[in-house]
Every structure is written in structure tokens, then in C-alpha cells.
Amino acid sequence: MAVGRRKLxxxxALAVLVxxxxxxxxxxxxxAQTLxxxxxxxxxxxxxxSLYTVVQNLEKHGFVEVADVQREGNRPERTRYALTPEGREEMLDWMADIVAVPVHEFPIFETALCLMGILPPDDVAELLEQRVSTMEVRAAGLRGALLKLTETIPRVLLVETEYQLHxxxxxxxxxxxxxxxxxxxxxxxLDGWRGWHATGRLPEEWERLEEADTDG
Incomplete structure (x- = not known):
């Protein structure tokens, strides 16, 4: 099933199916506790x-079904769900899609990079230095966590953390x-970028590029 035609x-929802x-x-x-x-x-x-809503939507589309309802003492009833054959097929097909087919996900940092010209170059440099410092702390944390976790957990169960670190x-x-x-x-x-913020006018070469795009 193509990604664009998925019901969910x-x-x-995929994590629930798995x-x-x-x-x-x-x-x-x-x-939720397992995750x-x-x-x-x-x-x-x-x-x-929203996890309960996700489960209800999975049930609505026939991917999970009610297995039983538990009651312990005075606690509220707990409905337990099981995977249906249709749910297993959807899960395997969905997993195959996302592992094999690259999808552009529009990360927010990429958005910031494509619009950063609105800020003066020196400000951008300072902000990027701050970002690097934060990312280095994050990398150190991930590296330490991986080092500790690999002592007791097989690497195959930690690949997402390894990927994050890379x-x-x-x-x-x-x-x-x-x-x-x-x-x-x-x-x-860079000179045109600085000139824009010094004069308040876009560099002529930038304007010519936009005109060329319009003419094309």
C-alpha cells in the first residue's frame, strides 16, 4: 500500500501495532508504560x-480488536486489545515503506536555514554557536548513554539512539x-547579505535572480 493512501x-499508531x-x-x-x-x-x-484515540482509530479500521475487558477490585474496567490479521498486514507493509522509501520531512532547522537571511550575519553566527554548544551537550549525553546501555543491551535494540548520535x-x-x-x-x-542589512535593500544580484525566475 502506498504511503499516501494509508488510512492512518x-x-x-504504528508503534501500537508493533x-x-x-x-x-x-x-x-x-x-504507554511499555513505550x-x-x-x-x-x-x-x-x-x-491521545493514545486511547489512536487505539480507537485502529479498531475502527479493523487493525485491532477488543480481546477482553478486565476489572480488578474497585478499579475502572480496562479494555485489552489484540492485533488482527489485517493489522499485522498493515504493520508489515507500513514498516517496509518507511524503511525503504526516503521521505522529505521538512525539519524545522532546515526551515530556519532557508529563511535566515532576514537576520544579520553576525546574529546568525552567534545563534549557530549557541546551537552547536547545545548539540555538543546532547551528543555527549547520547554517547554516554550508548556506552552504558551497550553493556547490557544488544546493539540491535539501540540503533535509533546510535542513529540520533550520528x-x-x-x-x-x-x-x-x-x-x-x-x-x-x-x-x-556574504557581502550581499551584509549589504542588505546595512542598506535595507536586497542586493541587485539577488533581485536579478528573482526576475530570472519570474521570466522563466
Whole structure:
């Protein structure tokens, strides 16, 4: 099934399907606790308040079904859910799609980079230095966590944290290279950028580029 035609596209729904494939039946609270215990909130945007809605939507589309209802003492009833054959098929197909097919996800930092010209170059350099400092702290934390966790947990269960660390390191390296070009004055277009903020007018060569795009 193509990604665009999926009935559900919330990654939290996929996480629910995977957990139910591991162990069924489970109730939503148990699913939430399992995700939290495994630290998956660092890799999946988890809104525990909406988890029940996610499960209900999965049931609506036939991907999970009610297995039983538990009651312990005076506690409220807990409905436990199990994966359906349709849910297993959807889960496997969905996983195959996201592992194999790259998708541009429009990260917010990329948005900031494409619009950063509105800020003066010196301000951008200062802000990027702050970002690098924060990212280096994050990288150190991830590196320490991986070192500790690999003592008792197989690497295959930690690959998302390893991936996060590689991406953070790559971003730090790129930003530091960009800052070096700004500091040395070798960044193409830097003079025009400075001139824009000194005069309040876009560089003529930038305006010509926009005119060329319009003519095309």
C-alpha cells in the first residue's frame, strides 16, 4: 500500500501495532508504560493523552480488536486489545515503506536555514554557536548513554539512539564548517547579505535572480 493512501499515518499508531505484534492482548495504559519504559518517547512523538484515540482509530479500521475487558477490585474496567490479521498486514507493509522509501520531512532547522537571511550575519553566527554548544551537550549525553546501555543491551535494540548520535554529530560538523566560512569571509553571498542589512535593500544580484525566475 502506498504511503499516501494509508488510512492512518500517525507513527504512534504504528508503534501500537508493533507492540501488539510482540504481545497481545494489551490495554492502552500498558502500551504507554511499555513505550515509556523503553525510552521510545525520544524517537516517537508520543502524546499519551491521545493514545486511547489512536487505539480507537485502529479498531475502527479493523487493525485491532477488543480481546477482553478486565476489572480488578474497585478499579475502572480496562479494555485489552489484540492485533488482527489485517493489522499485522498493515504493520508489515507500513514498516517496509518507511524503511525503504526516503521521505522529505521538512525539519524545522532546515526551515530556519532557508529563511535566515532576514537576520544579520553576525546574529546568525552567534545563534549557530549557541546551537552547536547545545548539540555538543546532547551528543555527549547520547554517547554516554550508548556506552552504558551497550553493556547490557544488544546493539540491535539501540540503533535509533546510535542513529540520533550520528545525525547530531553530522549537524555539528556542518554548522562548524559553515561558521568557519562566515568567519573567514569565504561564504559566497556574504557581502550581499551584509549589504542588505546595512542598506535595507536586497542586493541587485539577488533581485536579478528573482526576475530570472519570474521570466522563466
Amino acid at each position: 499515518r500517525n507513527p504512534l 507492540l501488539l505484534a510482540e504481545r497481545s492482548p494489551m490495554h492502552p495504559y500498558e502500551i 515509556r519504559r523503553r525510552g521510545k518517547e525520544y524517537s516517537i512523538k508520543i502524546n499519551y493523552g 545525525m547530531v554529530d553530522a549537524e555539528i560538523q556542518w554548522v562548524r564548517g559553515f561558521l568557519k566560512e562566515m568567519a573567514e569571509g569565504t561564504l559566497d553571498g
